[in-house]
Amino acid sequence: MGLTGLEVGVIDFFVSAVKVLGLPKSIGEIYGLLFVSPQSLPLDALCQRLNMSKGSASQGLKLLRAFGAVKATYQPGDRRDHFTAEVELKRLVAGFMREQIQPRLSHGEERLAQLLSLGGQLSDQAAGHFQRQRLQKLERWSQRSREVLPLLSGLLE
Template identity: 50%
Template sequence: MPPLREEDEIRDFPSLGPIETQVIQVFVDGVKVLGLPRSIGEIYGLLFISPEPLALDDLVNRLGISKGSASQGLRALKTLGAVREIEIEGSRRSYYEASTELKRLVGGFIREQVRPHLESGQAKVGNLLQVAATEEDPARREFYDARVKQLGYWIGRGRFVLPLLQKVLGQ
């Protein structure tokens, strides 16, 4: 069995209890599948299982991550709609809590991550069709044309299915 890579290792959080640590690991595994940084899963996981909003410094101290990593992770999570900023009376610090609405989470991920890739992919398909048409070998040109059209079909279906997926998961 190959050794674990750093991003695959289960980190120990000495200041957290077992339920907090295990919930964080669930979200770390989830963001890994999505290709997002581990720290995003750690931050969201801690905010998700925390009964009260947490400040940036709380995240840094409890997770043992750098302030830069915590700040960058919070910014990404806010952009996705997964975290919201909370004002606490009498405090000048910003506090954060996890959004737990599936529709918002899925919608933010689709809006910020998936849809831009589908849109750029559709534009690339148009260019690929032009390039395929320049192939001199007729059999290869026909093969390329069929594959590029298949790719275009997949992208089109993805763009059609995304709003439906958002609606289904949000209700």
Template identity: 40%
Template structure:
């Protein structure tokens, strides 16, 4: 059975806040809620797995925020959930490997957006075809350019996925 985490010493508390802040900023940079970074930062810093109740107490977030954040982090592959024998409480621990974080981000954010982008570009192509000249020609040039950008972005994805499989 897991023992409750004790509050960190004064110097450790300052360093813990810095870890949390760093991951809050990264979460925000990638379009995720800052609370996701807050939770991950605490788990990354913690030498032991923490329960949801410990996370709520240490961060001062609501149970709903903690629950939703833990689910998202687990979905991204950023944390592990464990349950010790004879215990009804789950604990959570940050995965420190970069590979599952990047792979989770690609699967949950990048690939769906690229797929949606393909659909939107097809719709735009139909819309451009209905424009009168000379606007139609100008719009086709712009659509071709953005389609090239989209294809270049999508062409990098398989390379990144192969890199992740090799590590």
């Protein structure tokens, strides 16, 4: 029922990792435990071993599944879903990009488009000129991100 030293260590490792990514601790706990566990685990096993509420575990698993970071495996003779960690770094990164980065990037681009239309109304004075240049700079940044970020997944073959 308690966790071994190794399990605690691995879970801790993932907790720090997901915090870097801006995700809640519970996500790291769940993924970490699944990562070290030889067997797939059902939701209530996660709750018990991690001292976590059913609600947290359910929400955490939902997000992890959306990333493709855990998969549900059918276990014959058991009505419950059992979960397993996906451990291919490339897939984890791809899932994170798709679910977290891309949507925000798109949103940012919409915002930028609105800014550009505002920019059209700028004066031809020095200040207006400067600000138009800055908006162009933002456009270039946006373009670069679209080019470079997808490459990242590729580098992890």
